[in-house]
Amino acid sequence: MEKFIDLHVHSTASDGTLTPSQLVSLAEEKKLRAFALTDHDTTAGLEEALLAAENSPVEVIPGIELSTTWQGRDVHIVGLDMDYKNSYFQESLSRFLDSRNIRNEKILSLLQREGIPITEASMAEAFPDSVWTRAHFARYLLDHKYVGSMNEAFDRYLGDHAKCYVPREKVTPFQAISLIHEGGGIAVFAHPALCRLDKDRLESLAAQLKQSGLEGIEAYYSTYRPSDEQRVIQLAKRHGLALSGGSDFHGSNKPQIQLGTGKGNLKIPYYILENLRRHRHNRR
Numbered sequence: 001m002e003k004f005i006d007l008h009v010h011s012t013a014s015d016g017t018l019t020p021s022q023l024v025s026l027a028e029e030k031k032l033r034a035f036a037l038t039d040h041d042t043t044a045g046l047e048e049a050l051l052a053a054e055n056s057p058v059e060v061i062p063g064i065e066l067s068t069t070w071q072g073r074d075v076h077i078v079g080l081d082m083d084y085k086n087s088y089f090q091e092s093l094s095r096f097l098d099s100r101n102i103r104n105e106k107i108l109s110l111l112q113r114e115g116i117p118i119t120e121a122s123m124a125e126a127f128p129d130s131v132w133t134r135a136h137f138a139r140y141l142l143d144h145k146y147v148g149s150m151n152e153a154f155d156r157y158l159g160d161h162a163k164c165y166v167p168r169e170k171v172t173p174f175q176a177i178s179l180i181h182e183g184g185g186i187a188v189f190a191h192p193a194l195c196r197l198d199k200d201r202l203e204s205l206a207a208q209l210k211q212s213g214l215e216g217i218e219a220y221y222s223t224y225r226p227s228d229e230q231r232v233i234q235l236a237k238r239h240g241l242a243l244s245g246g247s248d249f250h251g252s253n254k255p256q257i258q259l260g261t262g263k264g265n266l267k268i269p270y271y272i273l274e275n276l277r278r279h280r281h282n283r284r
Helices: 018-031 045-051 087-113 118-125 136-144 150-158 173-182 201-210 228-239 269-282
Strands: 005-009 034-037 061-070 073-080 186-189 216-221 243-248
Touching: 005 061, 005 073, 005 150, 005 216, 005 269, 018 034, 018 045, 045 061, 061 087, 061 118, 061 173, 073 173, 073 243, 087 136, 087 173, 118 136, 136 150, 136 216, 173 186, 186 201, 186 269, 201 228, 216 228, 216 269, 228 243, 243 269
Parallel strands: 005 034, 034 061, 186 216, 216 243
Antiparallel strands: 061 073, 073 186
């Protein structure tokens, strides 16, 4: 019987709504062979997930999702199978996180200017031990009834062209690949079809990422159309990249996306992970 996996999953350590241990339980329920915990710019949830999986049939793959910018577009790089306790890796990650912290301080200030009494203390109380993303600010606005939905929070305040949007300091995807490799991990270009790059620019980016040591590309993803999937598979072939895939599960923050199966039909077999690991071995 074929075993299925999910290589793109978020917990309460970033902007998901299930704790790392709850994710392990859910993965068991769904009979997943493995999942990668890939919280945004943090490894804070990995210890709990790995501990919860010690007596479980589910394999937890230590991961991370790093937010970067290339030619004005958001590009996310997922790291898989890392030695996340590696001191060099954690030191580099701390420097990487500085840009997110500066951005969050600016977002707080802009929301306060809009008459919303939000503070660092109130955010820390609402989301303890989390690396804040825009989704956390949106959830805070919804929970405190300043907006009627997460979408409204982004439309009015936090979206790319909204009044409280703050761009992050530009960290490049090439720096993200280097950081993941410092932890011995596998670097994967996450959901490339969502980057809104035309064909030539996407081709150029894939070539540059491969040159920088990228091993994989996310070909199977919850919101892809069949044409997106085929386009990414062909892109991978042209650049010698392994295929990866994941749901991008966030719990109730993305209620239409289910762990392991995305919108219902996502199926990522275990050999996808094995092939990614072979690409890392080849790099060495």
